[in-house]
Amino acid sequence: MTARVFIDGEAGTTGLQIRERLAMRRDIELLSIPDELRKDASARADYLNKADVAILCLPDAAAKESVALIENDTTRVIDASSAHRVSDGWAYGFAEMDPDQGDVIAAAMRVANPGCWPQGLIASIRPLIAGGLLPADFPLVYHGVSGYSGGGKGMIADYDAKGHVANVLAPYGLGFNHKHLPEMTEYGLLDRAPLFTPTVGNYYKGMMTVLPLNLAGLATVPAGAQLHAALADHFAAASNGFVEVAPLEALERSDGLDPQALNDTNGLRLHVFANDARAQAVIIAVYDNLGKGASGAAVQNLNLMLGVDQTTSLAA
Numbered sequence: 001m002t003a004r005v006f007i008d009g010e011a012g013t014t015g016l017q018i019r020e021r022l023a024m025r026r027d028i029e030l031l032s033i034p035d036e037l038r039k040d041a042s043a044r045a046d047y048l049n050k051a052d053v054a055i056l057c058l059p060d061a062a063a064k065e066s067v068a069l070i071e072n073d074t075t076r077v078i079d080a081s082s083a084h085r086v087s088d089g090w091a092y093g094f095a096e097m098d099p100d101q102g103d104v105i106a107a108a109m110r111v112a113n114p115g116c117w118p119q120g121l122i123a124s125i126r127p128l129i130a131g132g133l134l135p136a137d138f139p140l141v142y143h144g145v146s147g148y149s150g151g152g153k154g155m156i157a158d159y160d161a162k163g164h165v166a167n168v169l170a171p172y173g174l175g176f177n178h179k180h181l182p183e184m185t186e187y188g189l190l191d192r193a194p195l196f197t198p199t200v201g202n203y204y205k206g207m208m209t210v211l212p213l214n215l216a217g218l219a220t221v222p223a224g225a226q227l228h229a230a231l232a233d234h235f236a237a238a239s240n241g242f243v244e245v246a247p248l249e250a251l252e253r254s255d256g257l258d259p260q261a262l263n264d265t266n267g268l269r270l271h272v273f274a275n276d277a278r279a280q281a282v283i284i285a286v287y288d289n290l291g292k293g294a295s296g297a298a299v300q301n302l303n304l305m306l307g308v309d310q311t312t313s314l315a316a
């Protein structure tokens with residue numbers, strides 16, 4: 001049986017990428033709204049209500065409106081916006097977060113796709129706190145760089161208009177109130193939000209996030225090998241291959257540390273570097289903001305909800 005899938009916001013950056021990923025799927029019938037009606041609430045309501053799964057690739061306010069337009073109890077929703085990520089009744093769509101999170105997503109009517117930045121942080125810290133290697137009140141500083149497509153059509157147009165002679169690395173979020181902090185705190189198992197300093201790079205897509213761990217002062221200082229083993233064990237159990245942990249790095253530099261290394265994939269790779277004598281470590285995540293960071297994760301969640309075997313699917 002084919003599943004009817006409606007992408008509300010299919011003309012946007014994330015929507016287009018999901019469309020491309022689903023175009024070749026014979027098990028999916030894509031319901032496509034005529035361009036002139038794509039912002040017409042009553043036409044959207046029609047499409048939303050006839051879909052088996054609606055994928056919302058919209059600003060937060062429009063995503064909330066879409067959910068309110070659904071009048072049946074059969075349309076399932078994957079929301080790529082940040083509107084519902086810490087809301088009751090919504091499953092958080094980061095399948096590798098816990099060994100059973102894929103089952104939670106598979107059974108859910110409402111799935112909130114994670115923000116791109118939270119995925120690197122949650123992947124890096126949640127297994128360490130859950131495993132008791134770090135306390136929940138450990139003070140975190142979280143840094144990273146994303147390609148400018150992370151800001152959607154608006155930011156892409158800005159960079160295009162500047163003719164790509166923009167700032168090589170532009171810091172932002174300097175009021176320390178980034179909209180991703182609530183989901184980072186909740187699903188990172190943290191007592192308080194990290195100090196988060198994102199930057200946008202002058203390139204289209206791809207991310208690298210950096211989580212330094214200054215471990216001195218902890219009652220029990222975990223060795224780098226323990227941090228690495230906790231992450232490797234967690235993702236061996238919880239991942240179907242989309243999240244991998246590179247071997248423990250004993251190098252000053254690594255060729256894998258390129259924010260564009262996993263572009264056009266649904267992969268996320270963690271790297272652990274440590275100096276036990278100094279009680280210092282850093283965990284670095286590399287992934288595509290439009291892949292695992294948005295559309296790849298949405299397709300992965302769709303596959304889970306439809307019961308499609310991820311290892312044989314071409315899509316995610």
Ligand SMILES: NC(=O)C1=CN([C@@H]2O[C@H](COP(=O)(O)OP(=O)(O)OC[C@H]3O[C@@H](n4cnc5c(N)ncnc54)[C@H](OP(=O)(O)O)[C@@H]3O)[C@@H](O)[C@H]2O)C=CC1
Nearest residue numbers: 009011012013014039057058062080081149150152153294
């Ligand atoms: N880009 C990324 O890396 C990531 C994005 N996301 C999230 O995914 C969502 C979509 O982001 P992104 O694709 O980047 O954004 P874009 O701005 O590229 O696309 C959003 C689309 O929604 C359309 N839209 C706006 N308002 C309405 C409305 N009321 N009814 C119907 N359509 C509407 C826009 O129309 P128009 O074309 O006319 O502007 C546009 O096509 C956002 O919530 C974003 O935060 C999540 C993770 C990563």
Ligand SMILES: CC(=O)N[C@@H](CCC(=O)OP(=O)(O)O)C(=O)O
Nearest residue numbers: 080081082115116117146150151
């Ligand atoms: C580079 C850039 O601007 N990135 C966006 C996040 C993109 C993303 O994860 O989307 P959501 O808005 O759906 O959470 C930002 O930091 O606001």
